[in-house]
Each structure stands twice: as structure tokens, then as C-alpha cells.
Amino acid sequence: MQLAIIGTGYVGLVTGTCFAETGNNVMCIDIDENKVNKLKQGKTPIYEPGLEVLLERNIKENRLQFTTDINTGISGAKVIFLALPTPPGKDGSADLQYVLDVAAALSKIITTYTVIVNKSTVPVGTAEKVHAVLSQHLDPSLFDVVSNPEFLREGVAVEDFLKPDRIVIGTESEKAKKVMDELYQPYIRQGNPIYFMDPRSSEMTKYAANSYLAMRISFMNEMANLCERAGANVDWVRIGMGSDSRIGKRFLFPGIGYGGSCFPKDVKALAFTAQEMDYDYAIINTVMQVNDRQKLILGQKVRNYFGSDLSTFKFALWGLAFKPETDDIRDAPALDLINELLAAGASVTVFDPEAMENVKQIFGNKIQYAESQYAALTDAHALIVVTEWSEFRNPDFDRIATALVHPCIFDGRNVYSLEKMNELGFYYESIGRKTIHKHVHDTLAMPQNEIIRERGTLD
Numbered sequence: 001m002q003l004a005i006i007g008t009g010y011v012g013l014v015t016g017t018c019f020a021e022t023g024n025n026v027m028c029i030d031i032d033e034n035k036v037n038k039l040k041q042g043k044t045p046i047y048e049p050g051l052e053v054l055l056e057r058n059i060k061e062n063r064l065q066f067t068t069d070i071n072t073g074i075s076g077a078k079v080i081f082l083a084l085p086t087p088p089g090k091d092g093s094a095d096l097q098y099v100l101d102v103a104a105a106l107s108k109i110i111t112t113y114t115v116i117v118n119k120s121t122v123p124v125g126t127a128e129k130v131h132a133v134l135s136q137h138l139d140p141s142l143f144d145v146v147s148n149p150e151f152l153r154e155g156v157a158v159e160d161f162l163k164p165d166r167i168v169i170g171t172e173s174e175k176a177k178k179v180m181d182e183l184y185q186p187y188i189r190q191g192n193p194i195y196f197m198d199p200r201s202s203e204m205t206k207y208a209a210n211s212y213l214a215m216r217i218s219f220m221n222e223m224a225n226l227c228e229r230a231g232a233n234v235d236w237v238r239i240g241m242g243s244d245s246r247i248g249k250r251f252l253f254p255g256i257g258y259g260g261s262c263f264p265k266d267v268k269a270l271a272f273t274a275q276e277m278d279y280d281y282a283i284i285n286t287v288m289q290v291n292d293r294q295k296l297i298l299g300q301k302v303r304n305y306f307g308s309d310l311s312t313f314k315f316a317l318w319g320l321a322f323k324p325e326t327d328d329i330r331d332a333p334a335l336d337l338i339n340e341l342l343a344a345g346a347s348v349t350v351f352d353p354e355a356m357e358n359v360k361q362i363f364g365n366k367i368q369y370a371e372s373q374y375a376a377l378t379d380a381h382a383l384i385v386v387t388e389w390s391e392f393r394n395p396d397f398d399r400i401a402t403a404l405v406h407p408c409i410f411d412g413r414n415v416y417s418l419e420k421m422n423e424l425g426f427y428y429e430s431i432g433r434k435t436i437h438k439h440v441h442d443t444l445a446m447p448q449n450e451i452i453r454e455r456g457t458l459d
């Protein structure tokens with residue numbers, strides 16, 4: 001099938017490449033010339049495991065092309081996907097400007113029946129808005145608007161796209177349904193269901209899924225904070241509760257708040273939708289408040305320990321991306337933490353396997369950038385683990401202890417075991433677990449609340 005994808009970012013590029021991989025002819029369109037030029041050479045502008053191999057193969061097979069020209073780009077396309085940004089507006093609502101502008105442009109250039117598919121995350125009722133914009137210049141018999149939310153996760157985007165848990169399609173048109181069914185057959189054959197529903201339910205499903213997952217994280221973050229105070233270990237609590245099949249094991253990891261380009265903006269947008277409909281969606285408002293608070297927790301722990309004036313201290317940060325296996329730093333908790341540390345006068349050296357360039361664009365020379373995870377540690381007073389990249393999971397602890405001024409780790413992702421930290425003699429704080437404090441330098445005496453907290457037993 002001939003397809004056009006408008007917007008070649010994380011979603012558009014993965015969608016286009018994966019559709020090409022199942023034999024379709026795909027034209028990816030983007031206004032960013034640099035991006036398109038890079039892609040034409042088979043290079044991905046983003047870090048996404050497994051993507052470049054598929055990209056190169058499908059370009060070589062002439063199934064995947066890139067252009068900045070929407071007119072030639074959509075020519076012959078039976079289906080046009082919109083994978084455009086829907087950033088939060090000032091009031092928290094999803095900004096539909098990109099989607100509606102492109103719909104307006106399409107209304108003037110479509111000449112034969114085309115299915116316009118919205119893959120961007122958009123509020124309930126957007127399919128109708130897109131339909132209205134298209135209808136201004138286009139006979140309604142020449143198009144259908146379909147909602148087809150995307151559920152891929154960055155870092156495993158290719159796998160998620162090729163083997164989705166489910167495909168959700170919102171349309172009332174039998175004609176569009178047939179086209180979408182044909183397009184997604186290769187994915188259904190792998191045993192995954194395709195759910196056809198009305199567009200409003202489909203649009204709402206996307207916000208429901210993201211907000212529910214965000215709620216689980218906020219719930220666990222609060223549970224972690226309570227465990228710390230109660231002398232319980234949130235990891236045991238997580239395992240104990242998650243093995244109930246009604247709860248499930250996934251997405252219960254406490255940390256320093258959810259980040260990324262989607263959860264924060266989508267939860268906010270759902271809250272806005274509720275407000276617009278005069279409904280007090282109380283739990284959603286709390287999810288956001290809890291997350292805002294959680295993002296500050298690691299910085300607070302550091303300040304509780306070292307004092308509010310950090311001007312004589314240097315900190316090594318491992319991990320900047322909002323999660324491992326991506327270079328994406330949109331709404332990454334690391335950015336809040338860096339700002340918090342800088343505001344307290346600290347000096348900060350960072351290392352991330354993929355996200356350094358993106359962070360340089362924000363902080364420039366306000367912080368130092370290390371060439372390796374170990375280089376970041378030199379003369380630092382503490383290591384702060386922010387993102388749980390694999391290479392941080394089992395590091396050379398002797399090297400860490402030697403390089404640091406004090407053997408001191410603040411772990412925002414519970415990457416290390418308490419036993420190990422205790423055995424190795426680190427001062428160690430994590431999320432929702434007891435503090436380990438051995439070998440602490442005399443000048444950094446333990447605050448009283450830490451001593452009280454130590455009464456819990458080790459796991």
C-alpha cells in the first residue's frame with residue numbers, strides 16, 4: 001500500500017519504517033530539512049535501538065523515502081498518517097495547531113479518496129475537528145478521518161510497533177475500516193487484537209492508558225515515601241503486591257517521577273479535558289501533584305545530607321535521558337535535579353550514554369560533561385544515579401569509591417542492592433528503602449532523621 005507519514009519524529013519515523021518493513025511503500029514528510037537530509041542517507045536523527053538497521057534496509061529496497069515537500073509526498077498515498085507534535089499549551093490543553101494546519105494544507109491538495117489517520121495523541125473530539133477543517137475545501141466523499149493512537153514506548157519503539165499488545169482504531173466508516181484492517185493484518189497475525197471503535201472512544205483510550213500508567217507510578221512513589229518513613233522496603237512491597245495477577249508486576253517501579261514527552265503532557269491534557277467538561281477528575285490532579293513533588297526528592301535528599309548551601313560540593317550525575325535506551329530529555333527529571341543543584345551552588349558533572357548532546361543545548365557550560373561514567377566521578381562528593389542505563393547497573397564499585405571524595409551514592413532508581421552497599425561501605429540513599437550509612441566522613445555527620453530511619457532491618 002502507498003502510505004504517507006507527516007511528521008518524522010519518534011512516532012512518525014518508527015511508524016513509517018515499520019510499515020515499510022511489512023512491504024508498504026512509505027513516504028515520510030517533515031518540515032525539518034536537516035532531519036530529512038540525514039534520513040535520506042539512512043541515518044536516524046534519534047537514538048532508538050534497532051531502528052537504523054530497518055531504516056537502511058527499507059531505503060535500499062526503495063520502500064522508504066523522505067521529503068520536505070508535502071505535495072509530492074502525499075501523491076498516490078491511500079493512507080496519510082499524521083504523527084505531528086501535540087505539545088501542551090499554556091493552559092495544559094493539547095495544542096492542536098500542528099495537526100489542524102496540516103489538515104488545512106491537505107484539504108487543498110488531496111484529489112482522490114484518502115484515509116487521514118491521526119496517530120498523534122489528541123483530545124477527544126479531534127477527529128471531528130480535523131474532519132471539519134478538511135471539509136472546508138474537500139468533498140467529504142474524498143476522505144475519512146480515523147483515530148489510531150500509538151502506544152509505543154521510546155527505547156523499545158520498534159519492537160512495540162511490530163508486536164503491539166493491541167491496535168486501536170476509531171472510525172465509523174466501513175471503507176476506512178477495510179483499509180486499516182488490511183494495513184494492520186501483518187501485526188494481527190502475530191496474535192494481537194485490533195479493536196475497532198468510535199473515534200471518541202479511541203482518542204480517550206490513549207489518554208486513559210497513559211494516565212493510568214502515570215497513576216501507578218505516582219501511587220508507587222507515594223508508597224515509597226511512606227515505606228521510607230515506616231522502615232519498610234518498597235522493593236519488597238512492589239514484589240509482594242505485583243505478583244497479584246489483578247495488579248501485575250510491570251510499571252510499579254518507584255523513582256524520581258515520570259518524565260518524557262508524553263506522560264506529563266498527556267496527564268495534563270486529560271485534566272484539561274475533564275475541566276472543560278466540568279468534571280472534577282480528582283485522581284488525575286493528584287497524580288500530577290505527586291509527580292511534581294517526586295521530581296524534587298533526590299535533590300532534597302542531597303541537600304538534607306550536604307546542607308542547603310552546596311557551593312563547596314561537586315556531584316557526578318549518571319543518566320540524563322528520561323529513561324534508558326533513549327536520547328530523549330523532554331521533561332526528564334534529570335533537568336529538574338540539575339537546576340536544583342545549580343541553584344544551591346553545586347558544581348555538576350554529567351554522563352549519559354546517548355543524551356549528552358541534547359543536554360548541552362540546554363545547560364551549555366553551566367555544567368561539565370564527562371567522557372565516561374567513571375570520568376564524571378573525579379573529585380565528586382557523591383554519585384547521583386538518575387537514569388537506570390544497563391552500564392550503571394553493575395559498575396566497578398572500587399573505582400567509584402576511589403574516585404569519589406566520599407563513598408557516597410544517591411540512587412533515584414533503586415539500581416543497587418542494600419546488602420551490597422552495606423558490604424562495600426557506601427553511604428547510600430535510594431527511594432523507599434532504608435539509608436545505608438557506613439564510612440561517612442566525620443565532617444558530614446548524619447542528620448538525626450537519618451539515624452531514626454536506620455532502625456529498619458536490611459532486606
Ligand SMILES: NC(=O)C1=CN([C@@H]2O[C@H](COP(=O)(O)OP(=O)(O)OC[C@H]3O[C@@H](n4cnc5c(N)ncnc54)[C@H](O)[C@@H]3O)[C@@H](O)[C@H]2O)C=CC1
Nearest residue numbers: 007008009010011030031032083084085086120121150154
Ligand atoms: N514519543 C513517543 O514515544 C510517543 C508519542 N506519541 C504522540 O505522537 C505525536 C508525535 O510525537 P513525537 O513523534 O514524539 O514528536 P516529535 O517532536 O519527535 O516529532 C514530530 C515531528 O513533526 C515534524 N513537524 C512539525 N510540523 C510539521 C509539519 N507542518 N509538517 C511536517 N512535519 C512537521 C517535526 O519537525 C518533528 O520531526 C505526539 O502527539 C505524541 O504525544 C504517541 C505515542 C508515543
Ligand SMILES: O=C(O)[C@H]1O[C@H](OP(=O)(O)OP(=O)(O)OC[C@H]2O[C@@H](n3ccc(=O)[nH]c3=O)[C@H](O)[C@@H]2O)[C@H](O)[C@@H](O)[C@@H]1O
Nearest residue numbers: 150151152153154217251252253255258259260262322323
Ligand atoms: O504516549 C507515549 O508517548 C508513550 O508514553 C509512554 O512511553 P515512554 O514515555 O516512552 O516511556 P515509559 O517507559 O512509559 O516511561 C515513562 C516515564 O515513567 C517512568 N517510569 C516508568 C515505569 C515505572 O515503573 N516507573 C517509572 O518511574 C520512566 O522512568 C519514565 O520517566 C507509554 O509507556 C507508551 O505506551 C506511550 O505510547
